[in-house]
Amino acid sequence: MRQYLNWKTYLSVIALFIVSASLYYTGQLAGKLAIEERKKVEELAHALQTFVRSNNSQETSFASNIIEQNTTIPVIITDEKDGIIDSKNIDTTKTINQGSVVKEKLKQFKKIHKPIPVDFGTGKNYVYYGESYLLTQLRYFPYVQLAIIFLFLTVVLLALTTAHRSLQNQVWVGLSKETAHQLGTPLSSIEAWLEILRDKDGNNEAVIEMQKDLDRLKLVAERFSKVGSDPQLVEENLVTRLEGIVEYMQKRAPKKVIISLHHKESEILVNISGPLFDWVMENLIRNALDAMAGQGKIDVLVYNHPHQVWIDVQDNGKGIPSHQLKSVFTPGFTTKKRGWGLGLSLSRRIVEKYHHGSIFVKQSEIGKGTTFRIILRR
Secondary structure, three states: OHHHOOHHHHHHHHHHHHHHHHHHHHHHHHHHHHHHHHHHHHHHHHHHHHHHHOOOHHHHHHHHHHHHHOOOOOEEEEEOOOOEEEEEOOOOOOOOOHHHHHHHHHHHHHHHOOOEEEEOOOOEEEEEEOOOHHHHHHHHHHHHHHHHHHHHHHHHHHHHHHHHHHHHHHHHHHHHHHHHHHHHHHHHHHHHHHHHHHOOOOOHHHHHHHHHHHHHHHHHHHHHHHOOOOOOOEEEEHHHHHHHHHHHHHHOOOOEEEEEEEOOOOOOEEEEOHHHHHHHHHHHHHHHHHOOOOEEEEEEEEEEOOOEEEEEEEEOOOOOOHHHHHHOOOOOOOOOOOOOOOHHHHHHHHHHHHOOOEEEEEEEEOOOEEEEEEEEEO
């Protein structure tokens, strides 16, 4: 459960508690106000009955005052056959056919309140009533409040997420630049020592291998130096590039792991930054190797489409649990005992920000393997 308990979860729970408390409290207030309005309508019905049937001037005057004081609660008086006798506090100014408005209101009032019977001496009469504007506002207020809180939370989460990503970007760029800078001095020194070794006989084979490793270190330093700046994309043959990567990784893979490249065309031209794209592919293949127990196969499949190129890196390793699929590109996430968990995060940054493409887990199944897909646009 810990993977689901983060600051966003706590913030959502607090917001839910506030909204629930507000709904409960507002519901209580609305209930009390509805009871008070019922009492007022009952007093109004009694006043109407007194006004019609009483001959006492004081009683009729008092009843008249009660009737006039009701300026908020809409009421409709009917006979026993639902014939409308009178109405009050119903807005009929927006239509010419006032009778149809009152009839429609009568249908609504029947659904929300029981009528109050009155006796005018001419048969049964009923007082139907609705809710005042204040009570209606009070009932809808929690939903308005909910919308405001939801909007506020959305803005806060977006702001915090943006700030968090910006901070991550600054850390990545700073770390990459510093790494490239720190590698520069020893690389220059090693290159000088190699020149000295070349001048001495008997070191040719060792010098050749050391030069390969030195060139590799230079490539790593170049990759780090490019993170944080906009690299220049150059049109290259993707197939040739992938062949070099597969060959390089095959030499460094266990003997029982076969890495294969599958493509239908010998030339597929795309705009890429070679050193950074190599980094992405090496990360994916290295992760595939880590997911195997020293044996298996890794297939790199290339699909050429008119507007896109798809590259699938497919292995038959241990697979990724479904609850971890959404976290594999999160900085710091790793299932290994060693490592910082930045490989896939940097890979996504390289593909999405620098190459304007996309990278995602196409499919994964425990015990059967995982497939990552890269989509590059023309």
